[in-house]
Amino acid sequence: MIEYVKGEVAELTPAVAVIDCNGVGYALNISLNTYSAIQGKSTFKLFVYEAIREDAYVLYGFADKLERELFLLLISVSGIGGNTARMILSALSPSELSNVISSENVNMLKTVKGIGLKTAQRVIVDLKDKIKTGVTASGADVTLSAMNNAVHEEAVSALTMLGFSPAPSQKVVSAILKEDPAAPVEQVIKLALKRL
Incomplete structure (x- = not known):
């Protein structure tokens, strides 16, 4: 091998x-x-x-090994092959994907080309427990705190309502919250609007 x-x-x-x-x-x-x-x-x-x-x-x-670990988890889900897993990892970074799965964000997964509602739900159901134990155990800081997660969700949905597509909004909001984890929703949205 x-x-x-x-x-x-x-x-x-x-x-x-x-x-x-x-x-x-x-x-x-x-x-x-x-x-x-x-x-x-x-x-x-x-x-x-x-x-x-x-x-x-x-x-x-x-x-890196983290991306390969996530790829292996994704292809273990029924109906997801190598190319679909690669598509998911192209749309979302490993930390974003881990966050999407652990927060059960079906809508974010559905934004990936080729992923429908049923597949997105299957990914979350099959991998939710494995992501919490597997990927975070490897030392990667992939989960946001509960408060941080709420701010993240609110900011992304606000940006989506303003007409921005969810995938780039998710990336920008994640980057802002990584820089300043205590930022309130309003500040995150204002900063995101400047970057999008």
Whole structure:
């Protein structure tokens, strides 16, 4: 089993990274989060998941172990394959995804292309307990406090009502609350409006 691939970045697109390891080029399917992490670097180390099927041998690459852990959890959900899991991890960062699942935010998951209501609900039901114990146990600070979470939800819904799409609103609000966890809703919305 391949644990990781480390080498020169030979080619890079938002969907695929080709890593040259001593003359052998490994094409790995990547998420947009991993693409952002690789951009501008000449060498990179990608953690790998191998999907071996009758008709294909596909490699998925991740910038860190947390993203790979979430990918493995996502593909364990019935009806979610590697490409759908990659789509989810492209729309939401690992910490945002963990937060969406632990706060049971079905609407946020539905904003991901290809995810309907039933699939979003299944992801939350299947992974809610695993996210709390699994991902947070690995040392990543992924859950917001209850008060912080309420402010987050309120700010995102206000921005959505103002006509901004939920995914970017969610990212901006998360970033603001990371900088100032005690910020009141009004301040978060004002700052978000400047950044969107």
